[in-house]
Amino acid sequence: MNTLAIANVIAKFKKRPLLFGGVLFVLLLPVVFHFIFWGLVGIKSPKYSGTIKHPFLTSKVSIYRDSAGIPHIEGGDAKSSYFALGYTMAQDRLFQMELQRRVGKGELTELFGEALLESDKFLKTLLLKKTAEDYVNEKSHLYPEAWEQLDYFLAGANAFVDEGVYPIEFTILGVKPKPFTRVDAVAFLFYMGFSFAEGIKSDSLFTILESQVSGRIVSELFPRYDLEDGNVTIIESQPGIPSLSKADIFKAVERPVSSSGQSQSSEDLVRSLSHALDAISSLYFPVEPLEGSNSWLIGPSRSASGGAILANDPHIALSNPGTWYEAHIKFPGYENYGYFLSLIPFPLIAHNKEKAWGLTMLEQDDVNLYAETVEAGKVLSKGKWIDLESYVDELRFKDGKTEKFIVKSTPHGPLFTDHIKGYDGRPISLYWTHHHMKNPLLDVLYKMGKSNTYSELDAASALIAAPGLNFSYADSKGNIAYYSVGKFPILKSGNPRKILEGSTGENDVIGYVPSEQNPKLINPKNGIIVTANNKVTSGKIPGLISVEGNWQPADRFIRITSVLGRQEKWTLEELAGLQTDTFSSFAPYYLDVALPHLERVKSENGKRALAILKKWDFHHFTESEGAAIYDVFYYFTLKNALKDELGEKNFLLYGEIAEYWNAYRGLIKNPNSLFWDDITTVGVTETQGDIFVKSFEDSVTYLETHVSKSPSLWKWKSLYKIKHPHPLGVVPLIGGLFNIGPMPAPGGAEVINNLKYKLMKEDWTATSGPSKRRVIDYGRFNESVTQLPIGNSGNLGSPYYGNLVNDYNQGKHRKINFSSESYSNGMLMVMEPSM
The missing domain is CATH 1.10.1400 (Penicillin amidase (Acylase) alpha subunit, N-terminal domain)
Structure with missing residues (x-):
């Protein structure tokens, strides 16, 4: 309604005062709401300058914000620096931190209501909270200083919580954050290691379709494809000059699928599995785990600058706030520019003047499902009846009520079907490597940040049990290296990737491939290493009948290797441009x-x-x-x-x-x-x-x-559009204020710029994609570049909320401000000890 139209309405009703007043109220209500809402947002906006004094601090800390909103933290010691990092993250990501701890512990119902009750039940069944408690409460840790630094970080976050100025989401939901704990941080870290979508859904659906689809070879839909001569495996397929020819790329031969050890697919089991799969697919999680990624390394012999180069873009569900918090922290003896999960003080991905590393998902199969035989609190295991184990937790509701929640486990793992509403079939347990081995992820992240060589990084990352990861490494000395980390389970009768019979022990996990036998590449002669979630190797790994995994399609790997094989030398700018390539290789x-x-x-x-x-x-x-x-x-x-x-x-x-x-x-x-x-x-x-x-x-x-x-x-x-949805984006009237997009952008599914949509649902809005892009060139270190999808802040009142989205859509990288000269003229907040 334009101004003239409003004036005509007012004139028409002036002669009828009561009706006029009602109409005027209706017309002005959106204006009043607008001013109230944005007034609250402004009051709750973070303050990025000034001086803060706090008794926890033991040295002065300077926090510079560069023009993109990236904090650069310079402290006199670890205690004060990590306190500042926790405080700074809470300023920008407090609501995200609240979501993360609730996802890790299965406490979303208390925040959003009973619509997420089934999601909470599933999360609790994963035993993320239990394994976090066990890890936190160990009598001794590998690196006690890692836990001290976590405490420093949490103290900083809680100092911001104590100030009582929370982002607008807390007002809308009517809740206040509680102090953050070690268990909150670790439970969420474990959640990010669980890629349940592939393992549970693939094994279940294979079993269902094999029973229901007649007259067809169902294994065609779940192929074991190796390309001739290993042309799409990480170890065997790295590009040289010239590149692979198209004729070589798609010569596929099907490998037989073993059926030994799988459960007999009775009609009742298939029906129940179908119900369980429906239930799992309908669950909602406001934070998604890691999904895919691209990464490539260029050695000095192939680099125009003469230095080693790392390019990496991890793929995760698009969201607002985004997955990574970008920050630079340094104090005596330590410096890293990294990409952090908002509850964790140590970066998952980082670089400094000496080394850089990136991650992609290994996608090895470390999740199995077992059909169990359960009676009267006992489970049949290897032909003998043994007691089920129980873990007691509680469900918390928005009205303050609680309800007892018990997770029962077999030797294979928790019975995840116990709490699926309406499931009445044979109990199914979830085997996940994380439940069966020590998985000291916090200690590992701490040690990775302090490592000085690729052998030290390899030794630290080798302690990871889950998730499976591909590490890409480059350093200032010209080294490039690839490490696969995470455990490959060895099953007694091989891995058919279907529902397995749990009572006999014939298809149990009997061991794991030793970490030192995981595939690696260090300084290969061709000078290039590429990973894109494709199969790790076509060769043999000792103990495995075959190397099984939920490998992603070969398209991205084929395109990257094809391009990188075209010329001998590559510049930083060319490699940054390759990250936004939209060519469909198939x-x-x-x-x-x-x-x-x-x-x-x-x-x-x-x-x-x-x-x-x-x-x-x-191209797309x-x-x-x-x-x-x-x-x-x-x-x-x-x-x-x-x-x-x-x-x-x-x-x-x-x-x-x-x-x-x-x-x-x-x-x-x-x-x-x-x-x-x-x-x-x-x-x-x-x-x-x-x-x-x-x-x-x-x-x-x-x-x-x-x-x-x-x-x-x-x-x-x-x-085709891309969208960064906020958890409150579905709320009537105001939801659209939190979502960023939908917006047109170049990209597509299984191109290098892998912005994927829900194809089968005819939904052309991208739901996942590069969660950051980055190219580190040790021959031109101070010109290295990066991107974040939307911005560093999740606070609607921040100037750094959504400020980077146009650059992301346009594929425009920004220079990383690593040297103090490059950011010291930015907005400054000083933290000092109080007397």
Whole structure:
């Protein structure tokens, strides 16, 4: 309603005072709300300058904020410096810290209400809180100073909590934060190591489909693909010159899947598993664990600067606030510029003048599911009845009430189906390596930050039991190195990656691959190391029948290695540009197979779309027309090939695991697969070409309906968006104030700029992607660059809230301010001991 319209309404009702007053109130209410809301936000905004005195401090600390909002902490000792880091993080991320501790301990219901009760039950069943308590309460720790520094950090965060000025989210939810504890921090750290989406969903769905889908080879949907000559494994496939040829890239051979040790899939078990999988897929977590990532290392022989280079971009669910808190901390004997989880004082990813490291997910399979036999508080284990173990916790409700909660465990792990509402089948236990081995993650992070060489970093990281990680390392001496860390379980009868029989012991874990036998690469002759969550090795690892994992598709690895193999020397700028590359490495192969069949397309817009697709350069830029047509066509081909066999529900569930990307390559390569036939058309046997034609026509209709009647307007930006959702983003009226986006941006699924969407749900809004981008060049150290997706602060009143989102969307890196000269003119807060 414009100003003139409002004036006319007021004039019309002036002669009727009561009605006029009511209308005026309605008109002014949004204005009043606006001023009240933003007034509160302003009152609660963080103060980034001035002097703070506190009795905990033992030395002066200076906190400089650079123009991007990154804090640079310079202290006189560790105690005061970590106190300042905790205080600073709480200023910017207090609500996120509250969410993180509640996720780790399963206490979301107390904050959001009973809508998240099932999520809390699942989180508690993972025993994150229990294992955190056990770890915190150990009589001795590897590095006692790590725990002292955690306490310093928590003291700083709690000092901010004591000030009582909390961000607006606490006012909306009607809660106040309590002091943060060691268990809060460690429980969340353990949560970030659990990638349950792949392990539970993949094993369960394989078992379900194998029972329900007849007349088809279900293992085609859960492929064991090794490429000939190991062309997509980390150890065997690093790029040289020239690059891999396209002909080599997609030669896949299927490996047989062992069935030994799996549970007999009775009708009741399959029905119950289906219910459990539905329940797990519907859970909501306001903080998501690590997901994927790209990383590559360039040795001095391949670097234009003559120094070693590290490029890394971890992939995590997009959110507001973002996953990483970027900060620079130094005191006598210590300095790191790092990317922190907001409850943890030690960076997971960091660099300084001597060394840099990055992470990607290893994706090895360290999660198994066992069908258990339970009676009267006992479980049948290796043919003998033994007592179930119990851990007693409590559920907390928003009204202050509590409820006793008991997690029962078998020798394999907790019975995660016990607390799935409506589940009435055979109990299923969750085996996770974290529950069976010491996993001193806090000590490891502390030691990593203090390591001086790649052998020291390797020794520290080798203590990690879970999660599986790929470490990429570069240093000022020109070394580059890759380490896989985390445990590879050894199963007695091999790993079929289905539901396993729990009563006999025939498929139990009988040991783990020693850390020193995990795959590694150190200073390879080709001068390049790439990881992208693809298979770690096609070779043998002692003790394993085969190296199993929830490997992500090879697309990103293939693209990175292909590009890096094109020239001998690489600059920092070229490598930063590669991080935002949007080329689909599978598209050329896929379209070579599909395009000849699409000449049969008869609709006018279908012919126009085909002409666009033939000219497409395989990139996913915002203005691209071919990208929109290709991705929708990709989806409908998959849908028309599989949905008739899987059904609506299982088709959607299948879209939540990485296997469909891998399986799709096999389907495209195999025109004789029975999945091409549509079982709903009785008496007709469809060919691969028939499905291509139908899928393309379906794609045209979809784009006409959802984008435009004119193919010339089928731009990628008109279909595809990215969004950084806030946990309060669903709240009526005000939710949109917290979300950032949706916004058009270049990127897509399984391109290097891996901003992934929910394909099977026809939702083209990216839900995960690079959680930060960074390139460290030891030949040009002070010119190294980085990106954060939205900004460093999660406080709506901060000038650093969402301030970096445009740079991220545009792929624009900013220089890392490492030297004191580069940030010392920034906003300054001083902390001093009080008398």
